[in-house]
Amino acid sequence: MAEKKLEGKPRTVGAAKKAGSKFFYDKNGTKKLAVTAEELKKSGKTLTQWANDWKKPGSSTAVSKSLRPKKRPTSGGSVPAATAKETAEVKAANLKIKADRAAKAKRLMEELKAKLKMQAANKEAADSKKKITGDSSSKSSAPRKASFKKKPAKTGPTYDEWKASGNKGNITKYRTEMEKLGLPPKFR
Numbered sequence: 001m002a003e004k005k006l007e008g009k010p011r012t013v014g015a016a017k018k019a020g021s022k023f024f025y026d027k028n029g030t031k032k033l034a035v036t037a038e039e040l041k042k043s044g045k046t047l048t049q050w051a052n053d054w055k056k057p058g059s060s061t062a063v064s065k066s067l068r069p070k071k072r073p074t075s076g077g078s079v080p081a082a083t084a085k086e087t088a089e090v091k092a093a094n095l096k097i098k099a100d101r102a103a104k105a106k107r108l109m110e111e112l113k114a115k116l117k118m119q120a121a122n123k124e125a126a127d128s129k130k131k132i133t134g135d136s137s138s139k140s141s142a143p144r145k146a147s148f149k150k151k152p153a154k155t156g157p158t159y160d161e162w163k164a165s166g167n168k169g170n171i172t173k174y175r176t177e178m179e180k181l182g183l184p185p186k187f188r
Helices: 013-019 036-043 047-053 086-133 159-164 171-181
Strands: 024-026 032-035
Touching: 013 159, 032 047, 036 047, 047 171
Parallel strands: none
Antiparallel strands: 024 032
């Protein structure tokens, strides 16, 4: 069976060299390099170095040196995206867009100024009306005078006074009654 598989393939080093092959097959069908010890001594290379360096141009067994893709040619340059007429048309459209934006911004600023003037006029009218009528119900821009009079705090009886007045109960009941009256509880 091994004989049928090896038909047409080189079986010796000499036959492989005549065929221009890098390999030959021994009697068991094992693939081996087609090089002799004398050739290795002459070249001064090891068996691995010889196998890596030897290649036949156009051979399918030849290994390429680089896996990087080939660099694209740089001559010729790029093709322009638009003609001169199209470029001029685009520039004109861009200028129109800028002009429209500027006009819109100017219009918005004028509207804002008009609103601010209207608000100022309304405020002046309201202030003059207050002066004439003496109406002070709405907020005025004048600061209010602070009153420094302290209001007397609401106080209830102390716990001892509460108990002495004939109420029966504990401190919790006293607190509950004071809270109902809106008074803070006192213990001393």
